[in-house]
Amino acid sequence: MGTAKLTLDGQVLELPTVVGTEDEVGIDISKLRKETGAITLDYGYGNTGSCESAITFIDGEKGILRYRGYAIEELAEQATFAEVCYLLIHGELPERSQLDAFVQKLTYHSMIHEDMKKLFEGFPPTAHPMAVLSSMIVSLATYYPHANENVDLNIMRLLAKAPTLAAISYKKSIGQPVVYPRNDLSYTANFLHMMFAVPAEEYTVSPVLDRALNLLLVLHADHEQNCSTSTVRMVGSSDANLYASIAGGVCALWGPLHGGANQRVMEMLARIYEDGNDYRKYVDKAKDRNDPFRLMGFGHRVYKNFDPRAKILKRVADEVLDELGIDNPLLDIAKNLERVALEDEYFIERKLYPNVDFYSGIIYSAMGIPTRFFTVLFALGRLPGWIAQWKEGRDSPKTRINRPRQIYTGPKLRPYVPLDRRG
Ligand code: SDX
Numbered sequence: 001m002g003t004a005k006l007t008l009d010g011q012v013l014e015l016p017t018v019v020g021t022e023d024e025v026g027i028d029i030s031k032l033r034k035e036t037g038a039i040t041l042d043y044g045y046g047n048t049g050s051c052e053s054a055i056t057f058i059d060g061e062k063g064i065l066r067y068r069g070y071a072i073e074e075l076a077e078q079a080t081f082a083e084v085c086y087l088l089i090h091g092e093l094p095e096r097s098q099l100d101a102f103v104q105k106l107t108y109h110s111m112i113h114e115d116m117k118k119l120f121e122g123f124p125p126t127a128h129p130m131a132v133l134s135s136m137i138v139s140l141a142t143y144y145p146h147a148n149e150n151v152d153l154n155i156m157r158l159l160a161k162a163p164t165l166a167a168i169s170y171k172k173s174i175g176q177p178v179v180y181p182r183n184d185l186s187y188t189a190n191f192l193h194m195m196f197a198v199p200a201e202e203y204t205v206s207p208v209l210d211r212a213l214n215l216l217l218v219l220h221a222d223h224e225q226n227c228s229t230s231t232v233r234m235v236g237s238s239d240a241n242l243y244a245s246i247a248g249g250v251c252a253l254w255g256p257l258h259g260g261a262n263q264r265v266m267e268m269l270a271r272i273y274e275d276g277n278d279y280r281k282y283v284d285k286a287k288d289r290n291d292p293f294r295l296m297g298f299g300h301r302v303y304k305n306f307d308p309r310a311k312i313l314k315r316v317a318d319e320v321l322d323e324l325g326i327d328n329p330l331l332d333i334a335k336n337l338e339r340v341a342l343e344d345e346y347f348i349e350r351k352l353y354p355n356v357d358f359y360s361g362i363i364y365s366a367m368g369i370p371t372r373f374f375t376v377l378f379a380l381g382r383l384p385g386w387i388a389q390w391k392e393g394r395d396s397p398k399t400r401i402n403r404p405r406q407i408y409t410g411p412k413l414r415p416y417v418p419l420d421r422r423g
């Protein structure tokens with residue numbers, strides 16, 4: 001344990017430091033306001049740690065991402081999503097018997113209460129699926145009102161039912177009958193079956209798509225204290241139940257600067273395609289301070305090197321399209337955008353690289369997922385990470401209700417003026 005010295009108006013304050021497993025150093029300012037009356041101010045929390053966590057490690061400068069110490073590259077290639085869910089939530093890779101029991105619970109709890117289907121009737125077919133997903137997840141709290149009394153059971157309920165809720169939302173949006181989950185299919189195959197099976201014909205899940213979906217979910221499973229995960233921990237810090245906390249995370253992820261970027265990337269690529277493939281024009285627009293246009297899927301608060309997930313997704317996008325015999329011109333546009341941007345001083349100077357959202361939409365599209373559902377797929381992947389982080393926050397003796405301070409910049413004290421004297 002080291003110390004940091006802070007001098008404020010001649011007062012010298014010694015603050016303890018906390019050093020993490022990978023030698024990251026944090027200055028503990030818990031006593032700052034009490035000793036000096038001052039607070040810190042850090043817009044966007046770019047320099048502020050909200051907690052200590054043992055779940056995910058990111059080294060943004062080196063492009064490293066590990067879940068519970070395992071490299072994302074190894075997990076993406078070798079682990080099933082169910083294994084990664086178990087790893088993130090329980091901290092260790094499951095043994096065969098533990099994994100079988102975990103998967104059995106995911107299968108057993110995949111149905112939703114029949115009455116929940118009535119809730120879907122209230123949404124217009126044009127409802128954005130992220131609004132539907134967050135509403136339906138928080139509605140689970142009405143069917144399981146004692147969620148905080150049996151956390152482990154409700155964690156399995158949520159993990160198991162989320163794909164079912166997402167698939168029903170999709171079927172409702174296209175006017176097709178709901179397809180129920182099946183007990184003979186894996187987590188990922190079940191989701192694809194619920195999304196794309198129709199009563200009129202036999203639907204066989206493509207092993208290519210099943211493998212691609214497993215990889216996409218693994219890559220999205222956790223990412224330490226990002227905007228939506230911090231939201232989940234924030235809501236959970238008030239002792240709100242699991243469903244309420246996760247629904248908050250879904251809403252935060254929806255934002256186009258966060259998980260909503262994957263939908264915006266595909267809309268951007270389609271716009272460039274319709275504009276004659278003039279990708280250089282859009283790189284120039286992204287650099288123009290007077291132009292609100294941003295290269296969606298590029299840049300990251302933490303990664304100042306390649307997002308390791310983007311590297312994997314770029315390769316998998318090629319493989320999936322080749323295996324399916326799909327020629328998607330948007331993939332070529334994405335690759336050209338990346339190539340031109342990475343040679344351009346503006347992007348090099350700001351260390352802007354493709355992030356997880358840049359190539360994922362190409363693969364979702366090849367799977368038949370409509371663009372407006374891309375962020376729902378991101379949410380399904382991030383669910384175990386949100387859950388693991390929520391649980392870690394709940395279980396930590398160091399957790400207090402999150403209540404940041406502020407610097408007030410409003411009017412000083414002034415007397416009330418009655419309405420008839422306000423002019
Ligand atoms: C995700 O945090 C996570 O871990 C998130 C995530 C996860 O797994 O949970 O990784 C998932 O959200 C990935 C990010 C998806 N969002 C996008 O792709 C949207 C496009 N990207 C940007 O909006 C931006 O890069 C952010 C939001 C991702 C990061 O924003 P920051 O850290 O606040 O950076 P910034 O806006 O301060 O940008 C720094 C500079 C600025 O230029 P200057 O003012 O210094 O001249 O870089 C520029 C920005 O204008 N810049 C971009 C850009 N991103 C940043 N310029 C053009 N195009 C971009 N995409």
